[in-house]
Amino acid sequence: MRRRTGLLLAALTIAPLAGCGSGSDTAAGGAPIVNWYIGNESWLPDVISACNAKAGGKYELKAESLPTNPDSQREQLVRRLAAKDSSIDLIGMDVVWTGEFAQAGWITPFAQGELTTVGSADKVLKGPFESAQTEGKQYGAPLNSNTRLLWYRKSKLGSEPVPETWDQLLDTAEKLGTKIQETGKRAESLVVFFNALEESAGGHIVTTNPDGSTQVDLPEQPTLKALDIMKRYASSSTAPTALSTSAEDDNRLAFESADSDSTFMVNWPYVYPSVLEADPELAKDYGVAPYPKVTPDLPARAPLGGYNLGIGAYTKDRAAALAATNCLTEPDQQRTIAITGGQPSVLRELGDDPKIKEKLPFLPLMTKQLEDAAPRPVTPAYNDISLAVRQVLHPMDAIDPPTTYPALRDLLERALKSQAVL
Amino acid sequence: MATQAPTGSRAITPRSGGTRAKGGDTDRARAERNLGIKLAAPAAIIMLLVTAYPILYAIYLSLFRYDLRTPELNEFVGLSNYVLVLTSGVWWQAVLSTVVITVFSVLLELVIGLAFALVMHRAIFGRRSVRTAILIPYGIITVIAAFAFRFAVSPDTGFIGSLNPLGGQIGSYITIILTEVWKTTPFMSLLLLSGLATVPEEMQEAAKVDGATASQRLFKVTLPNMKGAILVALLFRTLDAFRIFDTVYVQTAGALKTQTISGLGYNALISRVNLGLGSAISMLLFLMIIAIAFLFVKGFKTNLGTVKGAG
Numbered sequence: 146m147r148r149r150t151g152l153l154l155a156a157l158t159i160a161p162l163a164g165c166g167s168g169s170d171t172a173a174g175g176a177p178i179v180n181w182y183i184g185n186e187s188w189l190p191d192v193i194s195a196c197n198a199k200a201g202g203k204y205e206l207k208a209e210s211l212p213t214n215p216d217s218q219r220e221q222l223v224r225r226l227a228a229k230d231s232s233i234d235l236i237g238m239d240v241v242w243t244g245e246f247a248q249a250g251w252i253t254p255f256a257q258g259e260l261t262t263v264g265s266a267d268k269v270l271k272g273p274f275e276s277a278q279t280e281g282k283q284y285g286a287p288l289n290s291n292t293r294l295l296w297y298r299k300s301k302l303g304s305e306p307v308p309e310t311w312d313q314l315l316d317t318a319e320k321l322g323t324k325i326q327e328t329g330k331r332a333e334s335l336v337v338f339f340n341a342l343e344e345s346a347g348g349h350i351v352t353t354n355p356d357g358s359t360q361v362d363l364p365e366q367p368t369l370k371a372l373d374i375m376k377r378y379a380s381s382s383t384a385p386t387a388l389s390t391s392a393e394d395d396n397r398l399a400f401e402s403a404d405s406d407s408t409f410m411v412n413w414p415y416v417y418p419s420v421l422e423a424d425p426e427l428a429k430d431y432g433v434a435p436y437p438k439v440t441p442d443l444p445a446r447a448p449l450g451g452y453n454l455g456i457g458a459y460t461k462d463r464a465a466a467l468a469a470t471n472c473l474t475e476p477d478q479q480r481t482i483a484i485t486g487g488q489p490s491v492l493r494e495l496g497d498d499p500k501i502k503e504k505l506p507f508l509p510l511m512t513k514q515l516e517d518a519a520p521r522p523v524t525p526a527y528n529d530i531s532l533a534v535r536q537v538l539h540p541m542d543a544i545d546p547p548t549t550y551p552a553l554r555d556l557l558e559r560a561l562k563s564q565a566v567l
Numbered sequence: 568m569a570t571q572a573p574t575g576s577r578a579i580t581p582r583s584g585g586t587r588a589k590g591g592d593t594d595r596a597r598a599e600r601n602l603g604i605k606l607a608a609p610a611a612i613i614m615l616l617v618t619a620y621p622i623l624y625a626i627y628l629s630l631f632r633y634d635l636r637t638p639e640l641n642e643f644v645g646l647s648n649y650v651l652v653l654t655s656g657v658w659w660q661a662v663l664s665t666v667v668i669t670v671f672s673v674l675l676e677l678v679i680g681l682a683f684a685l686v687m688h689r690a691i692f693g694r695r696s697v698r699t700a701i702l703i704p705y706g707i708i709t710v711i712a713a714f715a716f717r718f719a720v721s722p723d724t725g726f727i728g729s730l731n732p733l734g735g736q737i738g739s740y741i742t743i744i745l746t747e748v749w750k751t752t753p754f755m756s757l758l759l760l761s762g763l764a765t766v767p768e769e770m771q772e773a774a775k776v777d778g779a780t781a782s783q784r785l786f787k788v789t790l791p792n793m794k795g796a797i798l799v800a801l802l803f804r805t806l807d808a809f810r811i812f813d814t815v816y817v818q819t820a821g822a823l824k825t826q827t828i829s830g831l832g833y834n835a836l837i838s839r840v841n842l843g844l845g846s847a848i849s850m851l852l853f854l855m856i857i858a859i860a861f862l863f864v865k866g867f868k869t870n871l872g873t874v875k876g877a878g
Contacts, residue, residue, distance in 0.1 A: 216838070219838075220837055220838055223635075223636075223838075223840055224837065224840070227635040227840050245636060248636070248637070249635065249636040249637070249638075250638070330822075331819075331820060331821070331822035331823075332820075386722070386731060386734070387722045387731050387734050388734075389734045389735075389822070389823070390721070390722075390731070390733050390734050390822075395723065398723065525636045525637055526636070528838060528839050529839055532834060532838070532839070536657065539822055539823075540822075540823065563634050563636070563637070563839065563841055563844075564651055564844070565651075565655070565657075566651065566652050566655040566657045566658050566831055566835070566844070566848070567657060567831070567834050567835070567839070
């Protein structure tokens with residue numbers, strides 16, 4: 146009796162494991178399954194079925210949905226990759242994770258010629274292409290890109306000129322007595338904001354030395370100017386009441402409402418497809434302009450977002466994952482992503498694509514902006530850098546440039562060595 | 568963090584055993600003591616096995632630079648992780664906010680919990696319904712309670728959203744503390760109710776005959792006689808509140824100086840996979856928890872053995 150119970154227990158324990166082992170590798174038809182870990186995006190089903198149809202049984206792409214919040218997405222991936230999870234074949238990485246994942250050895254680089262569409266600098270826009278490179282190798286296959294633009298309500302702006310710099314933007318909004326919607330929550334979006342201001346002012350948060358090591362840059366004048374703009378905005382009448390807790394979508398909702406008190410908003414392009422669907426009449430009132438400059442004589446370096454595809458280092462079938470990567474980055478799929486999700490393609494050849502322009506009329510503007518967009522620092526300690534920036538710069542109205550500057554420098558220096566308590 | 572859950576009870580067990588040994592040594596007492604040890608031993612041994620290993624491993628990790636993102640740089644660094652933590656302003660800010668949240672939430676819970684306990688104890692009709700109603704919040708998962716309060720106070724969904732409490736520091740603290748109080752007061756009142764039940768009714772009668780007012784009876788008769796139960800309730804809640812994580816994570820994610828010690832540990836261990844630094848933070852939290860338990864038992868000058876005897 147006792148022995149039988151033991152056997153039964155053993156069988157019960159092993160059975161699910163065995164099922165797991167064989168089930169996850171091949172599909173019913175014998176094709177190897179490529180597990181794609183990515184946040185839930187509206188265009189996922191379309192591109193996946195397109196690629197599976199093209200694959201003709203060579204692989205079967207399957208999405209493994211990650212949480213909606215990018216910080217939680219990264220946490221889940223990091224935890225699994227650190228434990229050498231072999232079920233992760235393909236990863237949809239936010240552009241900023243590429244450096245961290247590459248240097249930790251969690252993704253493998255693409256060899257010369259492996260990537261058919263997005264492997265060379267002459268085909269891919271400069272900003273997205275650079276975000277995929279680490280230490281002279283390409284670790285990410287740029288899938289789509291993203292950048293923030295300045296949105297305004299034509300009816301509220303009236304005869305005022307469209308602002309080109311942050312100072313003009315603040316002056317105009319103050320003059321009109323209306324608000325500017327921008328993120329202020331203690332989240333990655335705050336780092337996006339600060340990095341764009343710092344880069345537009347001519348500085349960098351982190352620079353890479355020729356030997357591949359990194360150090361904190363933050364030149365004094367540009368950093369003080371960037372902090373000054375954040376401070377001025379947050380303590381002015383143009384800041385929304387809930388600035389310190391608002392994220393991109395809060396901004397979108399506040400701007401989209403018919404009785405909105407905001408003339409301006411700085412946000413990703415998805416706000417346009419959103420308003421088209423919610424209120425096509427209101428969409429006609431939406432104006433769009435390039436991301437504001439910090440100083441009139443330096444070009445604006447707008448934030449860069451989007452996905453890079455990375456192949457998990459512990460995958461059992463790299464060839465299948467590579468084939469899927471090449472299919473997903475083809476122009477057809479990139480066009481689907483742009484039209485369904487409002488996220489621009491990374492390919493130069495689609496920079497003026499008529500089909501995408503039908504849905505996103507401001508496509509040429511974005512393409513131009515993406516050429517010299519500001520990538521966020523590429524370092525294995527990126528997450529530490531990001532947490533440190535949030536720690537010091539939130540809430541924005543408490544920024545005091547002369548004292549915030551040394552505090553930020555000090556914490557970032559420790560964060561870069563991954564020795565800061567955050 | 569999870570490994571620390573049993574520490575509170577582990578800190579108590581040897582104490583109660585020790586104090587009992589000093590008591591009267593009749594044969595019967597000795598036999599009872601032996602039986603007690605035999606009955607408790609299996610649980611104690613299993614607990615040691617499942618908690619001792621993770622704790623020892625955390626101590627070991629805390630002496631290394633151990634970052635999963637840069638495995639080639641991992642090395643023995645002695646106590647320098649502890650130095651890094653203890654010299655950091657962010658750490659002391661987290662200690663301060665943890666203490667603020669703990670003190671205010673536990674005090675409020677004690678006062679409201681005692682009132683609830685008295686209501687449950689004295690309820691004449693509908694006693695069961697009263698108890699059920701009071702206990703409902705305790706049956707709700709903390710994360711859900713935290714979200715419910717967040718939605719209640721956020722500008723887009725909340726009925727008091729126009730105040731936007733989570734946009735300011737004081738408002739954030741109030742929201743976090745109220746969520747904690749709402750969620751765990753029932754637990755406090757349940758522990759206090761068991762203490763109330765041990766106060767002999769004759770004492771109340773005697774005090775009444777001597778002309779004591781209701782408040783005199785509460786402060787001179789009831790409360791002193793349930794000191795043990797109050798100690799247990801306060802100790803449990805303080806140890807729990809000191810490790811607060813989910814409410815803060817959901818409501819402010821540590822913004823506006825509300826970051827707690829557990830939150831720092833989470834950032835280091837889970838988000839940054841810096842196991843060395845994170846283990847040092849966890850060990851320091853562990854030591855603080857032990858210190859709190861020790862101070863409580865000393866400060867109340869009561870021993871838990873008599874609590875058990877009375878209950």
